[in-house]
Amino acid sequence: MPSTSKKGGAKHSHSTTNSVRKDKRLSEAQELKQIEEKCKHPIAGADSMQQFDELPISQKTLMGLKRANFIKMTDIQRKALPLGLCGKDILGAAKTGSGKTLAFLVPMIEMLYRQKWGPQDGLGALIISPTRELAVQIFEVLRKIGREHSFSAGLIIGGKDWKIERELISKMNILVCTPGRLLQHMDQSAGFNCDLLQLLVLDEADRILDMGFKKSINAIVENLPRQRQTMLFSATQTKSVKDLARLSLKDPEYVAVHEKSEHATPKNLSQYYMVVPLQQKLDVMFNFIKTHLTAKGIVFLSSCKQVRFVFETFCKMHPGVPLLHLHGKQKQQKRAETYAKFAAQKAAYLFCTDIAARGLDFAAVNWVIQLDCPEDPETYIHRVGRTARYEASGQAMLMLCPSEEVGMIQGLERAKVPIQEVKLKQDAKDVKKEPIQKQMQRLCFNDPEIKYLGQKAFISYMRSVYLQKDKTVFDVNALPAEEFAASLGLPGAPKIKFVEKSKAKNAVRANQKKSSDDEDESADDEEAEEEEERSKASALDAKKKKSKKEVVPEDEEDVEATGSKQVKSKIEKMFNRKNQSVLADHYTKLVDHDNDNKAAASAKAGGDDDDDIFTLKRADHDLGGDEIPEDAVLPTSRRQQKMSKLEKAKNKGQGNKLVFDEAGQAHEIYELEDEASFHAKGDALSQQKEFLEKEKKVMDRADVDDKSTAKEKLREKKAKRKQREREEMMSGDSEDDEMVVTLGNPDDSDDQGGDYSMDEDQSGDEDMEDDDEEETPKKRGWWQDKADAEESKKKRKVVEVDEPQTLAEQEALALKLLGL
Numbered sequence: 001m002p003s004t005s006k007k008g009g010a011k012h013s014h015s016t017t018n019s020v021r022k023d024k025r026l027s028e029a030q031e032l033k034q035i036e037e038k039c040k041h042p043i044a045g046a047d048s049m050q051q052f053d054e055l056p057i058s059q060k061t062l063m064g065l066k067r068a069n070f071i072k073m074t075d076i077q078r079k080a081l082p083l084g085l086c087g088k089d090i091l092g093a094a095k096t097g098s099g100k101t102l103a104f105l106v107p108m109i110e111m112l113y114r115q116k117w118g119p120q121d122g123l124g125a126l127i128i129s130p131t132r133e134l135a136v137q138i139f140e141v142l143r144k145i146g147r148e149h150s151f152s153a154g155l156i157i158g159g160k161d162w163k164i165e166r167e168l169i170s171k172m173n174i175l176v177c178t179p180g181r182l183l184q185h186m187d188q189s190a191g192f193n194c195d196l197l198q199l200l201v202l203d204e205a206d207r208i209l210d211m212g213f214k215k216s217i218n219a220i221v222e223n224l225p226r227q228r229q230t231m232l233f234s235a236t237q238t239k240s241v242k243d244l245a246r247l248s249l250k251d252p253e254y255v256a257v258h259e260k261s262e263h264a265t266p267k268n269l270s271q272y273y274m275v276v277p278l279q280q281k282l283d284v285m286f287n288f289i290k291t292h293l294t295a296k297g298i299v300f301l302s303s304c305k306q307v308r309f310v311f312e313t314f315c316k317m318h319p320g321v322p323l324l325h326l327h328g329k330q331k332q333q334k335r336a337e338t339y340a341k342f343a344a345q346k347a348a349y350l351f352c353t354d355i356a357a358r359g360l361d362f363a364a365v366n367w368v369i370q371l372d373c374p375e376d377p378e379t380y381i382h383r384v385g386r387t388a389r390y391e392a393s394g395q396a397m398l399m400l401c402p403s404e405e406v407g408m409i410q411g412l413e414r415a416k417v418p419i420q421e422v423k424l425k426q427d428a429k430d431v432k433k434e435p436i437q438k439q440m441q442r443l444c445f446n447d448p449e450i451k452y453l454g455q456k457a458f459i460s461y462m463r464s465v466y467l468q469k470d471k472t473v474f475d476v477n478a479l480p481a482e483e484f485a486a487s488l489g490l491p492g493a494p495k496i497k498f499v500e501k502s503k504a505k506n507a508v509r510a511n512q513k514k515s516s517d518d519e520d521e522s523a524d525d526e527e528a529e530e531e532e533e534r535s536k537a538s539a540l541d542a543k544k545k546k547s548k549k550e551v552v553p554e555d556e557e558d559v560e561a562t563g564s565k566q567v568k569s570k571i572e573k574m575f576n577r578k579n580q581s582v583l584a585d586h587y588t589k590l591v592d593h594d595n596d597n598k599a600a601a602s603a604k605a606g607g608d609d610d611d612d613i614f615t616l617k618r619a620d621h622d623l624g625g626d627e628i629p630e631d632a633v634l635p636t637s638r639r640q641q642k643m644s645k646l647e648k649a650k651n652k653g654q655g656n657k658l659v660f661d662e663a664g665q666a667h668e669i670y671e672l673e674d675e676a677s678f679h680a681k682g683d684a685l686s687q688q689k690e691f692l693e694k695e696k697k698v699m700d701r702a703d704v705d706d707k708s709t710a711k712e713k714l715r716e717k718k719a720k721r722k723q724r725e726r727e728e729m730m731s732g733d734s735e736d737d738e739m740v741v742t743l744g745n746p747d748d749s750d751d752q753g754g755d756y757s758m759d760e761d762q763s764g765d766e767d768m769e770d771d772d773e774e775e776t777p778k779k780r781g782w783w784q785d786k787a788d789a790e791e792s793k794k795k796r797k798v799v800e801v802d803e804p805q806t807l808a809e810q811e812a813l814a815l816k817l818l819g820l
């Protein structure tokens with residue numbers, strides 16, 4: 001009967017499927033056993049292995065590698081993979097473009113596979129990258145080679161929506177992320193749990209471990225289990241014992257493939273440098289593009305503003321090849337688009353900051369041009385590493401100002417970078433030519449936006465040079481400011497306070513040197529010597545105070561009319577700006593109260609400058625000086641405003657103890673005592689001391705209590721928030737899976753995974769940069785609830801002073817609120 005035969009057929013096929021599955025399971029179990037057996041350290045015959053299929057790895061990984069055309073191992077892979085597969089901690093160092101990514105991805109996938117990691121096991125491996133673009137790239141390679149496996153992997157670099165990320169993060173086996181965003185989730189996402197983490201990878205480890213990310217990484221590592229495998233990779237590897245200790249590496253294997261090689265850069269890379277006066281750089285760059293129209297090049301500049309200005313002006317001059325720009329202040333979507341566009345272009349030039357210096361793997365880049373000098377040889381090595389990747393060849397050009405040549409070239413020699421000088425062609429030096437400068441002037445003249453961008457580019461370049469640590473290379477005073485400004489098309493160089501300060505500092509140094517020379521000469525004159533000491537000490541004191549203030553110049557103080565020694569308030573300074581020649585119009589617009597809204601809107605739309613937005617906010621407060629009574633004690637300095645209550649209390653001293661008489665009048669204690677009984681208690685000084693000690697103890701106790709209460713409140717608040725989030729999570733399961741991939745899905749290989757958006761951890765990347773062409777209004781801080789943020793927003797609008805501490809402050813505030 002048909003029905004019976006159908007049933008029988010179904011039964012048959014069912015049992016066939018079952019037996020296929022069973023066979024598969026058996027062979028997998030067998031494979032696992034064999035791999036386990038082979039992965040005992042050291043792997044037998046590892047030294048002679050050349051291909052991936054000689055390694056003790058799963059068929060699934062091998063298939064993934066094969067489909068992505070990875071057959072033969074590179075040097076770093078040959079050395080690092082056998083160690084990584086055995087679970088060793090690794091410090092991997094190999095030249096740029098040498099294949100470090102696979103050296104950590106393969107052991108990671110294999111380790112999870114061998115442990116039969118499943119959805120219920122949660123997060124097993126974490127990869128941290130310093131930039132979003134690099135994280136995306138790693139994620140893509142993971143998708144390719146892990147396609148046969150069934151782990152879930154997520155990209156956490158700041159999602160479009162925090163909530164979506166938060167929901168997904170709890171379900172991932174592997175996460176590729178940037179430090180800031182990861183930390184944010186660790187702190188705020190209820191479902192995030194990394195207690196079972198098996199493996200941590202830091203790609204571009206030296207960058208992640210340096211100052212910019214230090215705090216985030218420390219906090220992240222604190223949350224991770226100590227029992228885990230850790231791998232660090234970079235072309236310029238850190239070997240700092242301190243760094244390794246803070247990551248709790250266990251007997252790490254140092255795998256360096258270029259340590260013994262003659263050069264630190266790829267052998268197929270030709271490297272040149274050219275000494276170009278600052279004012280000719282743009283001209284030389286433009287000519288370079290015009291004479292290399294079929295090339296694909298990356299041009300590095302020192303700040304976002306520089307990038308934007310050069311990009312905008314060069315676009316307007318139509319060089320005849322597509323131009324793109326990439327920097328950390330662009331919106332994430334724009335960044336991702338630019339990345340994809342440049343990757344797809346055959347001939348194009350990408351202007352960028354160091355955000356693109358590390359790890360990015362664009363195909364077929366012919367030239368890397370460093371229009372601005374890199375901060376150190378390491379940065380140089382990473383920048384040039386964007387070309388000559390794997391087995392390709394490439395060329396790199398470094399443009400140096402005359403004052404940078406000696407220091408930088410010596411540094412590069414020490415870092416084993418082979419570089420040769422090429423001379424600027426005579427016609428490029430011809431002052432009569434200056435085609436760019438004239439065009440630049442026209443652009444600035446016709447378009448105030450361009451002029452303003454130029455001013456900002458000028459200032460940010462000078463600031464970047466001023467802030468550089470290596471003073472043997474960077475000397476802001478050696479730069480021809482006027483000529484440089486003219487080369488940008490500006491009518492004059494904006495006055496920059498920190499440059500003036502730096503000159504003054506040099507003068508003080510010269511004076512000190514002179515006075516110490518004088519001191520040597522008059523060593524026999526005792527009186528003169530003493531005087532000398534005194535003046536030296538006070539000069540040093542003054543210098544200390546000055547340098548403290550100068551370390552990080554405040555944005556709004558950087559550009560300022562110089563010459564006046566008068567002490568001015570910030571508001572005065574702000575208004576004085578309109579008297580400057582170059583930035584006059586712009587600042588007039590910004591501090592014009594009637595036009596505040598207009599200016600705010602334009603700042604948002606054209607959106608360049610956070611300094612300006614900052615200025616605008618202050619102008620908005622309407623804190624007219626006449627509203628505040630003369631005797632009111634308002635916190636004036638920023639430091640004072642930031643002072644905690646405790647600090648303020650400490651600064652106020654211990655206070656007086658008063659006793660009230662029957663009429664309710666307050667008296668000092670001694671007033672109500674007769675002299676005999678006062679003396680009977682001991683001498684006045686010891687009484688005073690005893691009293692103060694007693695009071696101090698009381699205060700210390702109160703302080704401890706206060707702190708623990710505050711901590712407790714914070715804990716409660718956090719627990720409540722997490723609870724709330726947990727409830728929200730339970731109530732709706734998001735269907736958005738843009739940043740997620742289940743690796744075992746061969747059909748989705750061509751999808752563009754990950755839709756990435758903002759993340760807050762780029763401070764380390766672009767910390768010299770302070771503008772934002774596409775800046776959005778300030779977001780709620782990650783530590784704030786929505787309600788908190790609203791509350792603080794409201795507060796900000798009402799009063800901008802600290803909670804009044806003294807009677808005078810309270811009176812001042814009361815009068816202000818009453819509008820008197």
Ligand SMILES: Nc1ncnc2c1ncn2[C@@H]1O[C@H](COP(=O)(O)OP(=O)(O)OP(=O)(O)O)[C@@H](O)[C@H]1O
Pocket residue numbers: 069070071072073074077094095096097098099100101102234235358359360361385386389390
């Ligand atoms: N075994 C291999 N066979 C073929 N190509 C490979 C192999 N390993 C890596 N590659 C290719 O080499 C290029 C560089 O690899 P990868 O990005 O991993 O280098 P890297 O060492 O991490 O570079 P960087 O230091 O700049 O980050 C990539 O395009 C990658 O696809």
